[in-house]
Amino acid sequence: MGLHNTEYKGLLGWIDARMPTMMAEYKRHVSEYYAPKNFNFWYIFGSLALVVLVLQIVTGIFLTMHYKPDAAMAFASVEYIMREVPGGWFIRYLHSTGASFFFIVVYLHMFRGLLYGSYRKPRELIWIFGCLIFLCLMAEAFFGYLLPWGQMSYWGAQVIVNLFAAIPLIGPDLALWIRGDYVIGDATLNRFFAFHVIAIPLLLLGLAVAHILALHDVGSNNPDGVEIKDRLDPATGKPLDGIPFHPYYTVHDIFGLSLFMIAFFAILFFAPELFGYFIEWNNFIPADPLQTPTHIAPVWYFTPYYSILRATTTEFMLVLAVATVLYGVLLFFALRSGIGKAVVAVTTLVLLAGYFVLDPKFWGVVLMGASTLIFFGLPWLDQAPVKSMRYRPGWHFVLLMAFAVVFIVLGYFGTQPPSPVNQYTSMVGTLLYFAFFLLMPWWSRMGGFGPVPDRVSFAAH
């Protein structure tokens, strides 16, 4: 009475009779989730990101057992973990190397999306959840970087919190509210610890679940950009080009994971600071509020955006004003609706006025924010009639690679001390970065598009 009619025997049958959800969800998401059979190398990064998330949570739990979130003790407690806690150095390096690898994996995962149009209809929500995960990940990394209380921790946090002080009117009070003190101090460290170990991880887990649920509702994209759900096997109702996630892709991903681990542990054991890129040298000096290190830069994964921030000076504002006018004119003539034209005209004029009224510092912060938020717009900026680069003109691929190069160049210059060469390269890079996205509605329509096949292209190995 009241028991679910189960197909399983023994203990599993006993559980299934009382909680059929468990096996039903296992089937829905694992053993009977049909993924396209033509996944390639690019498709391992999603599951790798999940593995790294678990790694960060597990190592993080162990680190909190020894770490002290107190300005007077934090630096020493990290050194205590490194030198005296049995296996402590290994746990700490797993966590710090894991942080950088999280970004490597996520950037490659996002690049895959750009390569095969994974954000296009009907996968816009998956992409939005993914972008939110990316933002949370940046927040998580930023809060975490303060915790060792080294010079880079301290001055990096000082710079980023002061970004909020650039907001007109409320800025300075907002920065004070975030810090809880007149400078970065014990209050700041304590609250960043709370954000890093509980608030953001909870958000991150929730978003990861939403990302995967949204994916499993519409199904995975693939390198051909073909919707496998359009061709079902009449006998079974399953996609003809789909194979169950387990065992096919669990095995595929375990193979990818083993390659990943080779790279991961090579760095962990032989160059855990990766020549100052994964953990900056200055962070081995305790935080000193009275002395800024001679060169400060964020960790590598933030440097492209940091370059954009630095590029925005008085000189650049003129370039920005010209670019804004040109783009406003382009949009004005491209839009057909009168309301659209009016909105564009007013926005352009308001921006132009703002460029001259407010400090370049404020606009630097705005551009840096925009450079991370613009990813949200991709599903609507990309107007190509096909999803995958495979069936788009060759020069679309060239543009995508050019964007990747600009991203890396901006990232490189973000790690370097300020200089005129750095300054001008970053300015050009900033313009190209935004041009790639903002001109996409035009360029993505141009050129000849190859016929997209009905079925995925796949050769059995």
Place this chain on the structure above:
Amino acid sequence: MSSSIANPPVDDGRRLAIAATCVAGGAGVIAAMVPLVDSFNPSERAKAAGAPVEADLSGLTPGDKMTVEWRGKPVWILRRTPQMIASVKSTADRVADPASARNAYPTPPYAKNELRSIKPEYFIAVGICSHLGCSPVGPLAGGSNAQLGADPGFLCPCHGSTFDLAGRVFKNKPAPDNLEVPPHKYLSDAVVLIGDDANA
């Protein structure tokens, strides 16, 4: 079985009561957020730590800089040589705000002069760049640094802003404003109080 049991008419009075309860409950939830948001503000202890500090200038030789901590920030006291004072007069047309007219970090009226100080010899400023809060290095001698060029002054290592020896930011640099001059007053010839300028 009458249809009114399966599908009773909507009781408007109850609907209204539900809405009113939700509004009252919502207001309570919002009110409960206030202390949470307020807990982020500086505590009484942090405010007390922001009290004024005294600095003794008697040991400072011309050309030297000392740093005292006020509200956790580095406050510089630079004893300028006559050459240093002369250099400030030569940079007036190359700095962004020679008369300290901008208001992001308002300059106290008693320092609103070319040298941005009460006494020409002693320059007192918060050693934090108005860009993003790094602490500039200096004073650097003229010609010793590519970004400063021939002028002596301060250089922010983070984003390359440069300042002259009155803390005035050079044109076309990331920093939007001059170095902040904190409220201060001289208690005697050799003692200055930083953080308080009442009855100065």
